[in-house]
Amino acid sequence: MEDEQSFSDICGGRLALQRRYYSPSCREFCLSCPRLSLRSLTAVTCTVWLAAYGLFTLCENSMILSAAIFITLLGLLGYLHFVKIDQETLLIIDSLGIQMTSSYASGKESTTFIEMGKVKDVVINEAIYMKVIYYLCILLKDPVEPHGISQVVPVFQSAKPRLDCLIEVYRSCQEILAHQKAASASP
């Protein structure tokens, strides 16, 4: 069962949340961030090349121009491969674990999987960063102390959706975690 809704992130950009319910025990949430805008790309390229041309008129060395082109290309490739995240996915599978995938603009995917045995809970936390923002995070169990928390793993770090989107995801996650808690409570 697939479902798509549009939300906005904390800066006002448009986000698209795709929900897929594969089975009662497996759900996937996919947040697509706004793409790289042509306007900002053109602006940066023009600035760099104008600066290089200015230096060229001062120094009369044509190496500066080729260096500027080289730097722009490398910078763009590096940005697409290491910085620009296109899509963030949260896959929650009952009694297996939670998987977070970030897909970069160049196609690279980086995945983290947390086993269900380590997950204590999924909560929405508040943070103060020039204003109050909300973020969804996974609390991990402490192996030493049974009621303690060893780590807080934030989810959707680069998409940064607003509270309404987070509430949708939170409700679905809690439904699945409720099965898990019921199963671990019964012998």
Place this chain on the structure above:
Amino acid sequence: MVLKAFFPTCCASADSGLLVGRWVPEQSSAVVLAVVHFPFIPIQVKELLAQVHQAGHVGLAVLGTWCHRRQGAEERLGPFLEGLGAIFSHEPWLQLCRERTSGLWSCKATCQQGPARVKDQVMLVFYDQRQVLLSQLHPPAALPDRQAGDAAASAEGLAAVFDTVARSEALFRSDRFDEGPVRLSHWQSEGVEASILAELAKRASGPVCRLLACLLSLISAASACRVFKLRPLSFIWSKLAVCGQLGHRLEQLELVFSTQKAEKPAQLMRKANVLVSVLLDVALGLALLSWLHGKDRIGQLAEALVPVADHVAEALRHLLQWLMGAPAGLKMNRALDQVLGRFFLYHLHLWISYVHLLSPFIEHILWHVGLSACLGLTVALSTLSDIIALLTFHIYCFYVYGARLYCLKICGLSSLWRLFRGKKWNVLRQRVDSCSYDLDQLFIGTLLFTVLLFLLPTTALYYLVFTLLRLLVVAMQGLIHLLVDLVNSLPLYSLGLRLCRPYRLAAGVKFRVLEHEAGRPLRLLMQINPLPYGRVVHAYRLPSCGCHPTHSWGSLCRKLFFGELIYPWRQRGDKQD
């Protein structure tokens, strides 16, 4: 809990049969390892499972039935398969089924005990058996030793799947061409994986290792003999970087060619890393050697060396003349200035005379030292660092003279300053106490204090200049040492493995949901998530020479201010000078 069935991808096209594997009750998961095909004798299947249990200490059982059929052919097999459930009783009994034409899967799990219920929620997780068998999880789960008795694996979570597959290697040893009593389907059933080169290397490695181990023990015995322990030689040995590097390489080679087999995979990786690092080092060293010895470059270097030394001496002479005049507009104490300046000038003159004395022999020395590059690039770089140290020995001497003078002055000043205020350093109590001095003590003390205070700028300036020069030389040597450390400690074999066989070094797993139809069980594909490069280097980096600077920036500044001598590299086990 949802029942999870881990199914190997290689068995998805196998014929119908029995599912053999391990049931993990804590996670309610069934790890299927192989499919036993019809016809079989139940006793022989049970014997095979007992054999694997003895070899790997892993409790295998028949988990259920596997049915790969055409549509409509189920009526014949149905009761037969249910009858098998009575022979090999297992809770819960899995019944996996796949249709040949449409490729649709179906799965059922039944429990006989308690309320007879059929579990609807079964999840199929496909895994690549070969990759899971060969991969190592990082961090390694703390597992009990394989040899320690009958302890079954108690790994947590998904590490249990990896552990089960790794311990059941005995099950995968036969392929379909073997005339065994039981016919199995697993990742090696099309033919056991082997390579002629690997087998030959294994056979040859025994005698080669023994020979090289003998050779290396002879060399280390020779180097540890009494002659080299005598005072002047051992002092020189400890100061030269080349000896440290050669000793380090000898230790590493002893580790690689030791006749003991590596027990843990981490030790095997370390041996492989050391071997690849040594080979690369020697290859780069030979390349450097061929470059040096071609086109008479050694001659050119030797011819350029003496003029460079002369040039440096000339620059130092100018510097001393400048200090003896009015450096940077500061007014120095004329007499002290002249004394120090002339002393250093004479020292410089002596040094240059020695260098000129050596100049006819330099080419031969360089030629023979250049041969050391065949032992490795790191040895050549260490030799370079030692040559720089020897050529700038006069700068080191100037630094030591300036530092000692300055240190004496600072000590004198601080104790006379205490006298000026009427205090004294109490050695017994390690603190400053008040003290009443006599009049003539006070008079002499104040006089000396004034003298030392007004001579301070001159000494301080000489100290500053020579310390800066020394720090420059130390920085150059430090760069070379950094490069040597990099070649020494980079785990090239692990990086190569991560590049070419990423599934071998696993940070974890990742799941992908396969095509899902309503009414069919959920199917997931489990893949290996490889370790990122940074963590590979961090986990497998080799220990370096151990000559790292032991000071922090704060203590370094403190030592410079008080005029204490700084020794940037202390080898392990050195006595404090």
